[in-house]
Amino acid sequence: MKEAVKLVLALAAGTIIGAWGIPMLRAQTAAHPAYVVAEVHVTDPAGFMNYAKQVPASLAPYHGKTLARALPDVREGPPANGDIVVIGFDSLQDANRWYQSPEYSKLIPLRQQSATTRVMIVDGLAQ
Numbered sequence: 001m002k003e004a005v006k007l008v009l010a011l012a013a014g015t016i017i018g019a020w021g022i023p024m025l026r027a028q029t030a031a032h033p034a035y036v037v038a039e040v041h042v043t044d045p046a047g048f049m050n051y052a053k054q055v056p057a058s059l060a061p062y063h064g065k066t067l068a069r070a071l072p073d074v075r076e077g078p079p080a081n082g083d084i085v086v087i088g089f090d091s092l093q094d095a096n097r098w099y100q101s102p103e104y105s106k107l108i109p110l111r112q113q114s115a116t117t118r119v120m121i122v123d124g125l126a127q
Contacts, residue, residue, distance in 0.1 A: 031091035033124035036064075036099065040117050041082030047114030054107055062098035063090045081116065092123045 042048045059065065068086040089095040098104055099121065111117060 031093070032126050034089045034092040034095040035067075035122045035124060036085075036087040036089070036095055036119065037122055038085045038087075038117055038119045039080060039082055040085055040111075040115050042115045044114035047110065051107055051110035051114060054110075055104075058101065058103035058107060059087065059098060061103070062094045062101065064088065064094070064098050081118075092121070095121050 056066075065088050066085065067088045068084065070083055072080045072084045074080055087095075089098065099119075
């Protein structure tokens, strides 16, 4: 009888620990947001406008959203060489898929011909 009680208690403890632990594991494997951060110094405004008009359509399939676009107020370090653009994505995978997509790949030369840029992809923190 004692063995049966021990078994029931062990099963109950395992169930409680599992019920508590599974959400914790899911939280650790949940997708983190990611950001494309670009420093953009426009050298050909008309050419850049052609590029900029086409970017939103390329973002949509990858859940990308422009979060910021402005000349930064630099507090430390050298001045920025143009505007800073921040585009948010649901995951690092979405950000990379967008950047390598056929839709955006055809726009890269337009950007490069009309602006001097630095483009970075940054993995965000879990929310």
